[in-house]
Amino acid sequence: MRLVVIGAVAAGLSGAYSAMKNIEDLEVIVLEKGTDVSYGACGMPYLIGGAIDEESKLIAKAAREIIADGIDLRLRHEAVGVDFGLREVTARILDTGEVLGIPYDLLLIGTGANAVKIPGTEGIEGVFTLNTLDDSRRIISFIEEKKVKKAVIVGGGYKGVEMLEALHDLGIKADIIEMEKSILNTFDPDVSAITEKYLLDEGFGIHLGEKLDRLETDTYGETGERVSRVVTDKGEYDAELVILALGVRPATGFLEGTGINMTKGAIATDLEGRTNIPVVYAAGDCAMIFDFVAGIDRYLPLGTNSNKMGKLSGLSMAGKPARFRGVQSSGYVKVLGMEQSQTGMTDTAAKKMGLDFGSVLVRTRDRSSYYPGSRNLYVKLTYLKKDGRLIGAQMAGETGTAIRIQGLVPAIYANLTVYDLEYMDFGYAPPFNSVWDSINVAASKAVKTLSLENS
Amino acid sequence: MRLVVIGAVAAGLSGAYSAMKNIEDLEVIVLEKGTDVSYGACGMPYLIGGAIDEESKLIAKAAREIIADGIDLRLRHEAVGVDFGLREVTARILDTGEVLGIPYDLLLIGTGANAVKIPGTEGIEGVFTLNTLDDSRRIISFIEEKKVKKAVIVGGGYKGVEMLEALHDLGIKADIIEMEKSILNTFDPDVSAITEKYLLDEGFGIHLGEKLDRLETDTYGETGERVSRVVTDKGEYDAELVILALGVRPATGFLEGTGINMTKGAIATDLEGRTNIPVVYAAGDCAMIFDFVAGIDRYLPLGTNSNKMGKLSGLSMAGKPARFRGVQSSGYVKVLGMEQSQTGMTDTAAKKMGLDFGSVLVRTRDRSSYYPGSRNLYVKLTYLKKDGRLIGAQMAGETGTAIRIQGLVPAIYANLTVYDLEYMDFGYAPPFNSVWDSINVAASKAVKTLSLENS
Numbered sequence: 001m002r003l004v005v006i007g008a009v010a011a012g013l014s015g016a017y018s019a020m021k022n023i024e025d026l027e028v029i030v031l032e033k034g035t036d037v038s039y040g041a042c043g044m045p046y047l048i049g050g051a052i053d054e055e056s057k058l059i060a061k062a063a064r065e066i067i068a069d070g071i072d073l074r075l076r077h078e079a080v081g082v083d084f085g086l087r088e089v090t091a092r093i094l095d096t097g098e099v100l101g102i103p104y105d106l107l108l109i110g111t112g113a114n115a116v117k118i119p120g121t122e123g124i125e126g127v128f129t130l131n132t133l134d135d136s137r138r139i140i141s142f143i144e145e146k147k148v149k150k151a152v153i154v155g156g157g158y159k160g161v162e163m164l165e166a167l168h169d170l171g172i173k174a175d176i177i178e179m180e181k182s183i184l185n186t187f188d189p190d191v192s193a194i195t196e197k198y199l200l201d202e203g204f205g206i207h208l209g210e211k212l213d214r215l216e217t218d219t220y221g222e223t224g225e226r227v228s229r230v231v232t233d234k235g236e237y238d239a240e241l242v243i244l245a246l247g248v249r250p251a252t253g254f255l256e257g258t259g260i261n262m263t264k265g266a267i268a269t270d271l272e273g274r275t276n277i278p279v280v281y282a283a284g285d286c287a288m289i290f291d292f293v294a295g296i297d298r299y300l301p302l303g304t305n306s307n308k309m310g311k312l313s314g315l316s317m318a319g320k321p322a323r324f325r326g327v328q329s330s331g332y333v334k335v336l337g338m339e340q341s342q343t344g345m346t347d348t349a350a351k352k353m354g355l356d357f358g359s360v361l362v363r364t365r366d367r368s369s370y371y372p373g374s375r376n377l378y379v380k381l382t383y384l385k386k387d388g389r390l391i392g393a394q395m396a397g398e399t400g401t402a403i404r405i406q407g408l409v410p411a412i413y414a415n416l417t418v419y420d421l422e423y424m425d426f427g428y429a430p431p432f433n434s435v436w437d438s439i440n441v442a443a444s445k446a447v448k449t450l451s452l453e454n455s
Numbered sequence: 456m457r458l459v460v461i462g463a464v465a466a467g468l469s470g471a472y473s474a475m476k477n478i479e480d481l482e483v484i485v486l487e488k489g490t491d492v493s494y495g496a497c498g499m500p501y502l503i504g505g506a507i508d509e510e511s512k513l514i515a516k517a518a519r520e521i522i523a524d525g526i527d528l529r530l531r532h533e534a535v536g537v538d539f540g541l542r543e544v545t546a547r548i549l550d551t552g553e554v555l556g557i558p559y560d561l562l563l564i565g566t567g568a569n570a571v572k573i574p575g576t577e578g579i580e581g582v583f584t585l586n587t588l589d590d591s592r593r594i595i596s597f598i599e600e601k602k603v604k605k606a607v608i609v610g611g612g613y614k615g616v617e618m619l620e621a622l623h624d625l626g627i628k629a630d631i632i633e634m635e636k637s638i639l640n641t642f643d644p645d646v647s648a649i650t651e652k653y654l655l656d657e658g659f660g661i662h663l664g665e666k667l668d669r670l671e672t673d674t675y676g677e678t679g680e681r682v683s684r685v686v687t688d689k690g691e692y693d694a695e696l697v698i699l700a701l702g703v704r705p706a707t708g709f710l711e712g713t714g715i716n717m718t719k720g721a722i723a724t725d726l727e728g729r730t731n732i733p734v735v736y737a738a739g740d741c742a743m744i745f746d747f748v749a750g751i752d753r754y755l756p757l758g759t760n761s762n763k764m765g766k767l768s769g770l771s772m773a774g775k776p777a778r779f780r781g782v783q784s785s786g787y788v789k790v791l792g793m794e795q796s797q798t799g800m801t802d803t804a805a806k807k808m809g810l811d812f813g814s815v816l817v818r819t820r821d822r823s824s825y826y827p828g829s830r831n832l833y834v835k836l837t838y839l840k841k842d843g844r845l846i847g848a849q850m851a852g853e854t855g856t857a858i859r860i861q862g863l864v865p866a867i868y869a870n871l872t873v874y875d876l877e878y879m880d881f882g883y884a885p886p887f888n889s890v891w892d893s894i895n896v897a898a899s900k901a902v903k904t905l906s907l908e909n910s
Contacts, residue, residue, distance in 0.1 A: 010890070043825050043885050057825040304883035307890045312878070323874040330882030343882065370498050370512040400855055402887065407861030409881050414869030419778040423767070426864050427785030427798065428759035430498050432857065435762045
């Protein structure tokens with residue numbers, strides 16, 4: 001029996017190992033377009049910023065280890081098509097141009113995603129996206145070589161603000177241009193406003209509601225063209241370096257017209273990673289994932305989701321499905337001394353779904369107010385008005401606070417209400433929280449609000 | 456209508472305010488034996504150690520503020536008896552010796568607890584317990600006056616190790632004498648062993664399984680007698696200061712023979728703080744509290760429990776009961792660079808109850824191994840073998856790790872299983888956790904263990 005896996009980063013390799021561990025005598029061929037495998041893509045901003053000092057630290061498993069584990073890893077093999085009828089992947093060997101057919105009994109698609117680019121900017125020196133380890137290397141070299149002092153980041157999402165921190169750590173002044181009215185748009189605006197205020201107070205240029213108009217360039221030498229300025233509908237910003245952090249799109253172009261179900265290019269899968277095509281699985285940034293809070297498939301290209309769906313696909317192939325209900329859109333982001341975290345639905349999402357919900361946002365402290373080093377911790381809870389059921393939570397605060405969102409993750413999973421949380425025993429000691437934990441405080445405010453509305 | 460409250464620290468004042476806010480035209484009389492009110496007793500070790508620089512920071516509300524809020528606060532009034540038939544408290548005014556009867560319509564007993572002492576040691580200079588703010592003051596004065604360099608702490612529970620840190624912060628070398636085989640006995644020994652190893656590596660004397668035999672004294676001046684040495688069944692330790700951290704007992708001597716239900720002096724209450732006597736409530740360190748995981752009333756004298764039961768009592772008096780299921784024995788402790796946290800049952804507790812349980816203890820990291828500053832985080836899960844239901848969790852690790860127990864608090868509350876937790880979406884970003892969160896890792900090991908046992 002042969003499993004072919006397309007893609008050797010998080011989803012692909014998780015799936016390959018999971019299947020291999022659980023199915024006897026399985027032949028595993030992994031095709032990888034590039035030469036980098038099994039790297040922690042989420043660590044790239046920290047590699048660029050220098051917090052991580054060696055590229056090798058991002059590599060979970062080197063190619064030689066994967067091969068030693070018995071996986072037939074084929075680098076620089078790009079999948080260019082699949083015949084689901086014949087059960088055969090067509091791959092091009094990039095170094096020779098040779099094209100070959102590789103039959104499979106099981107197929108896992110883990111091709112990941114490509115960064116969204118802006119047409120016409122690709123040839124310009126100093127303009128980068130950050131999607132692969134190679135992108136990181138290019139950015140690092142460029143910064144070192146050009147001694148960059150001024151940058152603009154287009155897009156204020158997770159990757160945008162992480163790059164702000166990275167560039168700041170390198171002594172590079174960076175502005176963020178964000179089209180929407182707030183940065184970090186997976187959060188509600190009132191939560192992201194806390195980080196925006198922090199960044200503005202620290203002197204960063206955070207330009208909200210501004211749309212990129214064009215990049216201006218200098219020419220140099222014979223044919224060189226390098227970026228010099230970013231022009232938006234509202235302003236102009238000098239920049240020797242421009243990072244386009246506009247999100248990613250599934251790398252599934254080679255599957256168009258094959259009959260595999262996709263939404264905006266993201267492959268539809270069930271909770272075990274199965275696609276609509278027999279024996280074909282998909283996982284990671286090329287696929288959708290089920291969000292059980294919203295009750296819909298979503299495109300959530302996150303490292304943890306890739307690893308989970310990869311592993312679950314392998315288990316499913318082995319006939320050993322795990323108990324998995326889907327994800328709940330949990331996430332964290334850190335930018336310098338500020339952190340945000342979330343799980344479940346935001347107000348924005350609940351509104352879009354037409355739910356009858358309420359929400360509270362409270363400012364608390366992360367430890368007893370009398371204990372040294374106590375910090376602000378903002379907690380937002382979103383709940384159904386009908387019964388107080390918690391459907392979402394967001395936190396913002398200084399270093400070390402955002403991890404507390406974990407206390408609300410199983411609460412949402414288990415359909416608990418703000419009434420359950422008001423007196424829940426989160427424990428207490430002065431270095432850790434207050435006598436009334438921040439979650440109790442937020443839940444108590446929600447209970448009061450519900451009671452006033454019902455009276 | 457008159458509410459009489461006995462005790463003006465956490466439980467008593469929480470109850471007084473809660474009742475006053477929710478019942479119109481309520482007269483509230485609060486009797487307090489001492490002169491200190493509304494202080495954060497959990498902060499006392501940090502006051503002694505100097506982390507908290509001013510005593511006033513521990514005071515949530517000064518007596519004058521309480522009086523300004525309309526509460527008839529009577530300091531140095533000691534309750535010496537209650538006539539539940541007549542509905543009258545007998546109080547002695549300590550400054551005059553006068554005894555008076557104070558009738559009540561509602562009564563809340565919040566007298567707290569007294570430190571366990573060792574008979575015969577009370578007159579000896581240099582021997583202290585730590586139960587009240589006055590105790591703290593005495594310890595602080597003694598240390599300053601005598602320039603203490605060497606101390607012994609008898610008892611390695613929460614307060615014992617917190618005092619170890621406090622004394623260490625003051626440059627005082629302290630040993631701990633613990634009768635049991637491990638310190639921090641509300642945890643399992645394999646978890647506390649992590650902190651024991653840390654403390655031993657740091658050069659502290661942690662003497663386990665040693666029983667106090669006697670205190671030796673020096674005489675000085677005319678009649679002075681001061682402690683000089685602690686003698687156990689296994690060793691002798693020089694000490695200018697001895698802290699007896701042997702736990703507390705409910706301060707309910709004045710209720711003996713009144714017909715109120717008590718177990719070992721702790722008043723039995725329901726989930727709303729009601730005792731077996733009509734219109735009489737009890738809360739805090741003088742009372743039991745229901746632990747819904749164990750399914751029994753327990754004596755858990757903790758600040759958060761006092762505040763909760765105080766508030767719940769007041770709401771109950773007002774006919775506005777809240778949704779409260781009881782506590783789940785959650786707690787944290789910090790000692791220097793180490794932390795431990797727990798919720799639900801330990802293996803030790805599960806064994807005592809005769810449950811068919813399993814447990815796993817894993818060592819994980821608190822953030823991506825490649826992210827700077829990553830620390831060990833030990834996670835222990837205790838679960839029922841029958842269905843994998845989580846009944847307890849413990850964590851140990853370096854600074855900043857123990858708060859993660861919060862992610863397991865609602866899991867236990869909601870009867871979730873290790874199968875639910877294996878793939879639960881705790882989110883991921885390198886500064887916060889790993890692609891597989893520590894809780895996922897522990898749950899996954901539990902699932903594997905269960906599957907091996909059942910195969």
